[in-house]
Amino acid sequence: MSEDDIPLPGEDAALDDGVRRRVGPRRSEASTNAVLIAAYNELSEHGWRDFSVDRVAKTAKASKQTIYRWWKSAACLAVDAALARLADKPPVVVAPTADVRDRIAALIEPMLVAVRTGDGAHAWRGALLAAADDGDAGEVFRAWFNDKVKIPLRHILAEQALKGTVRRDWDIDLATELLFGPIWHRLIAMRGPVPEVYSRRLVESVLKALAPG
Amino acid sequence: MSEDDIPLPGEDAALDDGVRRRVGPRRSEASTNAVLIAAYNELSEHGWRDFSVDRVAKTAKASKQTIYRWWKSAACLAVDAALARLADKPPVVVAPTADVRDRIAALIEPMLVAVRTGDGAHAWRGALLAAADDGDAGEVFRAWFNDKVKIPLRHILAEQALKGTVRRDWDIDLATELLFGPIWHRLIAMRGPVPEVYSRRLVESVLKALAPG
Amino acid sequence: MSEDDIPLPGEDAALDDGVRRRVGPRRSEASTNAVLIAAYNELSEHGWRDFSVDRVAKTAKASKQTIYRWWKSAACLAVDAALARLADKPPVVVAPTADVRDRIAALIEPMLVAVRTGDGAHAWRGALLAAADDGDAGEVFRAWFNDKVKIPLRHILAEQALKGTVRRDWDIDLATELLFGPIWHRLIAMRGPVPEVYSRRLVESVLKALAPG
């Protein structure tokens, strides 16, 4: 969300000639980070319905103006905060030659790790609710989901279909739903944590559902 | 939620002998219904985060006190409103001798029908978010879910396990997650409607995941 | 207030002939007293603005219906409660042949005694405010004031005017104001208690203001 509007310091917009584009200070990285961290904690402590921008501003020692300048809505901030926390972790790298089960598991692993702890579950539940409540926030979430899950999964399944381990009329929507739906069920509908040894089962059920024949 | 506290008029608590129960006016059925309907509409129009008890009270021509008297929280009211709407519809009846696929489909059909329309999807999305946000509301939802889905499904799967069409170590949690998770994914994460021809696919993936061998 | 509407038990309305007047139970004396006491305490604890009929009903174990049946408004109840407490005390009796100073002092003494204690001051302040706020309650108070103060004082002053110790054009309003105004000033404007040795001073200033010449 935020990164799309105005470049963070460092990754300044390319200016073709010597013409100056903007004067004055750029977006403050310190402030941005403080807000994201405060928002994440706000989510994990107060959930989505009681998520308060006022409180985030106060704990981040940022002004509300600053928050509203860079995020469209509280919901966008909430989703951004959860995604930013996810992006902080080192990515799970799996060789393209690895077992298909491991490669699919790598797509859900980061989220599963994130919601393992109580705080993480609370925060992610809140972010999900924000994405469900608000159109813009929903788009932010779905853009991430498309990028990090749907497209990679599509590649994997296309490959497997060629190898014959996946039926020819495989459906990417069915696959993603079977992979993530159970997580949402645990997180949202059951309001519980997501158990540790879980990813294998999810991968298994996807592969069974997509198995040829 | 509401029905548990004080009986609605008509379904008065059985009194064995002449023992007096309560004096004074009973809970107003008209008011209860008006509130439930108004809450349902509020959910479908404003979603969960902007769900306003003030507005519900105003449109139902009820006082907020009356609402808070009978529902623990706005979230409980939201969930109750969605469940009440569901309970209004004639239940899907399937003979115990029917095909297992039809019997399982009957468990998800009411919800699928409810979220088919735009309003229904909005309202149920809101109710789900409410159940996710609030502990009490979550319990109301899970009690319903247990009653109407989990227990019936357990019966069916136990039967099938005896027949050998379902593996012996079947897991009721896996089954419910595979049945409903995809619906939550569509409704919450994708913020979209749930497609018409869907229930067969859900049933199929469950049966595949639970198939013996 | 209350006594005017329906007779208390015992002082039943005279019925000329054998014609039936009313059936059923009469006004409950126990309930009436409990309400008056509870109202007095309510006044002394919560003042007038936070005087709550609900609370009075609860502490008197009376129903609100019963209260509203016998008193026009909360203000009337408040004034009635204070006056009833005053009427409980044995009246100050002074012989008509006593010194004029003592006879006038006897008119203010009961009130001065009542507001000597902290509770009494609170309660009477509340009752005064109620009488000031509400027309009906004001009438109740003024009726009492007229009965117990103004008329007796008028008698005394008329006598004294004949004797020549009071100017011929004496003004009953001036007299009552000088007698009670200072009490209101202490009670209302200064929010304080009324000092012990006070009545002599009040009487003195009245007599000085009304002295002939």
Place this chain on the structure above:
Amino acid sequence: MSEDDIPLPGEDAALDDGVRRRVGPRRSEASTNAVLIAAYNELSEHGWRDFSVDRVAKTAKASKQTIYRWWKSAACLAVDAALARLADKPPVVVAPTADVRDRIAALIEPMLVAVRTGDGAHAWRGALLAAADDGDAGEVFRAWFNDKVKIPLRHILAEQALKGTVRRDWDIDLATELLFGPIWHRLIAMRGPVPEVYSRRLVESVLKALAPG
């Protein structure tokens, strides 16, 4: 009340050196005035018990938050509103060499003028009740009373005592009570207006009570 907390625009706090005091917007003068006027009207229309901050906010087009930010309580606002109205009028100026009767009369004249009209009487009755009901509001009123009445009167009486027209053991409390008590009696206890030609009589009774001998 209000003026003490944060300076109104214009009367900014003196800053000795270049030290910064506060950033951000200052208290809105327009809003303050609108609230005071609305509160005065609210008092005169609804009295004290039915004084509604909601209504004041609505008619002043101000938010309740703004009201509670600058006034401790509804009672404080009520007293402030009446005092502000009084302060608007040009003060009654009397030369220190004028007749003592006129100088004392000047102390009660503004209030007498204020309560001459029906609206004024209603509003001031309300303000008095507010000051009687609430400790903080009482202090605001008494501070004003001390400033504008008690201290000036003390000066006058001290002078007169030296001249011998007032007894040596004069009592400032007795004096103020005799001056204002009758006004409260009319306003509060009798719920009536205060008659036009009144101030002379009040002054007279004070001087008589304090006369030497």
Place this chain on the structure above:
DNA sequence: AGATAAACGAGACGGTACGTCACGTCTTAGG
């Protein structure tokens, strides 16, 4: 002895207001 009617306790009801909190916008002064 019923039957009748009123008073009672309890408390639900539609309202209004409370005092607080958060929203998103706007204003000020510093860097």
Place this chain on the structure above:
DNA sequence: CCTAAGACGTGACGTACCGTCTCGTTTATCT
């Protein structure tokens, strides 16, 4: 031009009372 601070109008929160009402019980009088 960004930032922190924070005042502003708007409106919702959950609670407390208002005065009216509806219950089922109790009590007193009349047939």
